[in-house]
Amino acid sequence: MMAKNLFLLPGDGIGPEAMGEVRKIIDYMNSAMKADFVLDEGLVGGCAYDAHGAAISEEDMTKAMKADAVLFGAVGGPKWDHVPYEVRPEAGLLRLRKDLELFANLRPAICYPALASASSLKPELVEGLDILIVRELTGGVYFGEPKEIIDLGNGQKRGIDTQVYDTYEIERIASVAFELARTRKNAVCSMEKRNVMKSGVLWNQVVTETHKRSYPDVKLEHMLADAGGMQLVRQPKQFDVIVTDNLFGDMLSDVAAMLTGSLGMLPSASLGAPDAKTGKRKALYEPVHGSAPDIAGKGIANPIAMIASFAMCLRYSFNLVKEADTLEKAIANVLDQGIRTGDIMAEGCRKVGTSEMGDAILKEFANLSA
Numbered sequence: 001m002m003a004k005n006l007f008l009l010p011g012d013g014i015g016p017e018a019m020g021e022v023r024k025i026i027d028y029m030n031s032a033m034k035a036d037f038v039l040d041e042g043l044v045g046g047c048a049y050d051a052h053g054a055a056i057s058e059e060d061m062t063k064a065m066k067a068d069a070v071l072f073g074a075v076g077g078p079k080w081d082h083v084p085y086e087v088r089p090e091a092g093l094l095r096l097r098k099d100l101e102l103f104a105n106l107r108p109a110i111c112y113p114a115l116a117s118a119s120s121l122k123p124e125l126v127e128g129l130d131i132l133i134v135r136e137l138t139g140g141v142y143f144g145e146p147k148e149i150i151d152l153g154n155g156q157k158r159g160i161d162t163q164v165y166d167t168y169e170i171e172r173i174a175s176v177a178f179e180l181a182r183t184r185k186n187a188v189c190s191m192e193k194r195n196v197m198k199s200g201v202l203w204n205q206v207v208t209e210t211h212k213r214s215y216p217d218v219k220l221e222h223m224l225a226d227a228g229g230m231q232l233v234r235q236p237k238q239f240d241v242i243v244t245d246n247l248f249g250d251m252l253s254d255v256a257a258m259l260t261g262s263l264g265m266l267p268s269a270s271l272g273a274p275d276a277k278t279g280k281r282k283a284l285y286e287p288v289h290g291s292a293p294d295i296a297g298k299g300i301a302n303p304i305a306m307i308a309s310f311a312m313c314l315r316y317s318f319n320l321v322k323e324a325d326t327l328e329k330a331i332a333n334v335l336d337q338g339i340r341t342g343d344i345m346a347e348g349c350r351k352v353g354t355s356e357m358g359d360a361i362l363k364e365f366a367n368l369s370a
């Protein structure tokens with residue numbers, strides 16, 4: 001069997017705590033299933049800044065480029081609030097996304113049956129929820145130039161960010177959304193703000209043309225992104241796949257997270273284009289949540305988003321579909337058993353910390369795999 005090279009970037013705050021639980025699963029897969037994962041680990045975010053004065057070192061960037069997949073924890077925290085903007089912790093993640101050309105960010109929001117009552121919405125609105133947000137990840141206002149603060153010389157300053165999208169960027173993310181919809185309920189809702197943004201007008205046109213040319217069998221709907229946010233909390237189950245830009249995708253996926261009960265539940269996969277020769281994609285797997293400074297170091301963070309991100313890694317980078325399904329089933333079973341971290345705690349359930357939750361999922365994964 002070919003070695004599977006995984007590069008781990010646990011990062012800051014709860015990142016390393018959650019990553020520790022994934023490591024246990026990888027160690028188990030290596031020893032009990034002969035999975036042949038080869039691990040290397042680097043620094044990203046505030047811890048990288050403390051060590052080398054940059055949010056990620058060149059050496060770790062090279063390792064990330066070469067790995068079969070990167071597992072990323074979280075970055076940031078108040079300790080680094082005042083470091084220069086260029087080397088702030090979040091810059092490490094943005095550089096990884098940009099340099100690895102990870103343009104497609106898949107953010108599934110699935111409400112596990114046992115958690116329907118943990119959502120801030122009524123259980124009947126979220127029971128059985130299974131939506132996939134496909135967020136464009138390397139363009140838009142997060143990367144567009146100019147991006148600066150200029151001094152107007154009259155006691156005023158001007159902050160500028162620029163939203164830029166080219167046809168090819170919209171076409172390729174729309175194609176990912178349509179392809180994935182075909183494996184699900186075959187429906188895509190594209191969200192932009194064509195009523196106020198030129199990039200929204202182009203987004204709408206290109207998605208429509210891509211659909212007409214290559215995916216006429218998929219149901220396509222367009223929605224203004226603000227109305228989309230409202231519909232997500234009004235009637236979330238109307239959606240199958242949502243495709244949207246970098247900024248709207250960031251916001252809408254945090255909204256979707258709360259439908260599932262907690263930010264601590266939402267995994268994501270950030271994928272590049274398949275290599276022309278090998279067909280392999282560069283990929284980074286990361287929870288949707290951040291470094292959660294308010295609970296970091298207490299051993300109480302929910303590791304499920306990180307573990308479910310590893311399940312996505314098994315599926316998308318290594319085609320270990322059965323193992324990915326089993327790991328997701330293990331998460332569902334543990335929740336069914338009433339085991340809960342604090343963020344998803346409910347009456348009558350057993351409250352556990354990060355490592356007990358990880359252990360319970362590993363035990364269930366081992367049972368189901370036996």
Ligand SMILES: NC(=O)C1=CN([C@@H]2O[C@H](COP(=O)(O)OP(=O)(O)OC[C@H]3O[C@@H](n4cnc5c(N)ncnc54)[C@H](O)[C@@H]3O)[C@@H](O)[C@H]2O)C=CC1
Pocket residue numbers: 014073074075076077078090093263264265286287288289290291292293294295300301302303305343
């Ligand atoms: N991918 C990344 O590395 C991201 C990093 N950030 C950074 O993280 C830092 C904190 O940002 P926030 O806005 O507070 O967002 P956050 O996602 O870190 O936390 C928001 C809230 O959700 C809770 N939460 C998040 N993940 C949880 C988990 N696994 N288990 C239990 N509770 C959880 C936190 O305790 C907090 O109350 C900032 O520096 C921000 O820039 C934010 C989002 C993504």
Ligand SMILES: CC(C)CC(=O)C(=O)O
Pocket residue numbers: 090093094250288
């Ligand atoms: C660079 C990240 C901190 C932005 C973010 O919140 C995200 O990608 O989810």
Ligand SMILES: [Mg+2]
Pocket residue numbers: 250251254288
């Ligand atoms: Mg976010």
